[in-house]
Amino acid sequence: MPDRSTALRCLVVVLCLTGCRMGVGLFGVGASIGIGAPHAEVELGLDTAAVRIDRHAVDVDVSNDYSYTATIETTRTLLTSAGVRAGQRAEMLFDPATETLAVEEAYAVTRGGERVGVRGDQIITRPSRAAEDAPGFVSTQTTTVLFPQLDVGAKTHVRWRLTSRSAPYLGFHYLYEPELCLPIGEAVVRVSYPNGVVLRHAERGGFTANESANDAGSVVTARLADWPGMRREPSMVASQDVVPSFVVSSLAKWERLGALFHAAAEPNIKVTPRDPGARRQARP
Numbered sequence: 631m632p633d634r635s636t637a638l639r640c641l642v643v644v645l646c647l648t649g650c651r652m653g654v655g656l657f658g659v660g661a662s663i664g665i666g667a668p669h670a671e672v673e674l675g676l677d678t679a680a681v682r683i684d685r686h687a688v689d690v691d692v693s694n695d696y697s698y699t700a701t702i703e704t705t706r707t708l709l710t711s712a713g714v715r716a717g718q719r720a721e722m723l724f725d726p727a728t729e730t731l732a733v734e735e736a737y738a739v740t741r742g743g744e745r746v747g748v749r750g751d752q753i754i755t756r757p758s759r760a761a762e763d764a765p766g767f768v769s770t771q772t773t774t775v776l777f778p779q780l781d782v783g784a785k786t787h788v789r790w791r792l793t794s795r796s797a798p799y800l801g802f803h804y805l806y807e808p809e810l811c812l813p814i815g816e817a818v819v820r821v822s823y824p825n826g827v828v829l830r831h832a833e834r835g836g837f838t839a840n841e842s843a844n845d846a847g848s849v850v851t852a853r854l855a856d857w858p859g860m861r862r863e864p865s866m867v868a869s870q871d872v873v874p875s876f877v878v879s880s881l882a883k884w885e886r887l888g889a890l891f892h893a894a895a896e897p898n899i900k901v902t903p904r905d906p907g908a909r910r911q912a913r914p
Contacts, residue, residue, distance in 0.1 A: 678859035680713035681706055683814045684785070690804060692823040695797035696880060701734075703789040708780060720775045720788045723758055727769050730793045731755075736775045741783035752776040799894040800887065801880035802829065806852075810869035813859035821878050822849045830882055835874030852876040 684705045692698045708717045724731040736748035758770040777786045806819050823829055824847035831850050833839045839852040854874050862869075881887055 678811055678813055678861060680710045681708055681717055681812055683808075683812055683817070685815055686808075686817045688806065688819045690819075690821045692802055692821060692827060692829070693797075694824055694827060696802040696827070697794040697797050698802065699794070700792045701789065702792065703735075703787075705785060705787045707785050708782060711782060714780050714782060714784070717786055718777055718780060720777075720786065722773050722790050722792070723770055724773070724792060725770045728794060728796050728798075730795060731773055732791045733773065733775060733788065734791050735787065735789040736777070737787055738777045738780055739785040739787070740779055741781050744779075746779045748775055748777060752778065800890050802878070803880070804878045806876045807870060807873045808854070808857060808859075810860050810862060810873055814854060814857045817854040817857075819852045819876055820849060821851075823847050827880070829878050829880055831876070831878045833874075833876045835872075837874050837876045839876065850878065 684707055685703075686705075687703045688700065690698055690700045702722075704720070706717060708714045720736075722731060733748075733753050736753070738746045738748070740746065753773065753775055755771055755773045757765075758768070758772045761768045761770050775788055780786070802823075804819075804821060806817070808814050808817065821829065821831075827847065829848075829850070831839060831841070831852070833852055836857055837852050837854050839850060841848055841850045843849075854876070857874060860869075860872065866872075881890075
C-alpha cells in the first residue's frame with residue numbers, strides 16, 4: 631500500500647502529464663504546479679559541486695475557483711566552470727492562453743560583490759519546445775533570463791510572478807521536488823487558500839510542513855534545509871523516487887479526477903454518422 635505522499639505525488643504527476651500544470655524552469659525555479667519541470671539535459675551534465683541553490687521560495691495564493699498567483703524566487707551560487715555555463719540562464723514555461731508571466735527582478739552578483747542587473751533585451755520569450763514540435767496543439771511559451779558577467783563564485787537571482795487567469799479544469803495541484811544533482815541551502819513553499827477550499831498535502835525526504843488558519847483561510851508551509859543533492863548512478867531508479875518531495879492537491883481520489891476529466895472533455899466529443907456518399911480512399 632503506497633503511503634499518502636506517494637499516492638498524492640502520483641496523482642499530481644498524472645495531472646501534469648494531462649496538461650494540468652502551473653509551470654517553472656531551471657535549478658529549482660521550479661518543479662511542477664505544475665511550478666516547472668527541470669531540464670534533464672542540464673542536470674545530467676552537472677554534479678553536486680557545480681551549482682548550489684542558496685534559497686528557493688515559492689509563495690502561492692489560491693482563489694476559491696483554484697486559480698492562483700505564484701511568486702517564485704531563486705538565488706544560486708555557481709561553484710565551478712561547468713556551473714557557470716549551465717547557470718547562464720533561467721527559464722519558465724507558461725501558457726499565454728490561461729496564464730500571465732512576468733520577471734519581477736533578475737540580477738547577477740559577481741565574485742567581487744558587484745550587482746549587475748539583467749537588461750530588458752536579456753529576457754526572451756519564445757514558443758516552447760513542445761509548441762515548436764506540435765504547433766496548433768500546444769500553445770505554451772518559454773521565457774528565458776540570460777544573466778550577465780558570470781564567473782566562478784558568482785550568484786544569480788530571479789523572481790517570477792505567474793498568474794492563472796482562469797480556473798483549471800482539474801483543480802489545483804502543486805508538486806515540488808528538487809533536482810537530483812543540485813544541493814539546496816533552503817527551500818520554502820507556502821500555499822495559502824481561503825475558507826471553503828479544501829487542499830491536502832504530504833511531504834517526505836526531509837521536508838517539514840505545518841498548517842495554520844486565520845480569519846481568511848489557511849496557510850500550509852513546507853521547508854527543506856541543507857539538502858546535499860545526490861550523484862547520479864548508472865542504472866539508478868528515477869530521481870523522483872529518491873529526492874525529497876512536497877505535494878498539495880485539491881483531489882483526494884482517482885475517481886474525482888476521472889469525473890472532472892470527463893466533464894471537461896465531454897462537450898468536445900461528438901459522434902457523427904459516416905457520410906454514405908463518401909468514398910473510402912484506397913490505400914496505395
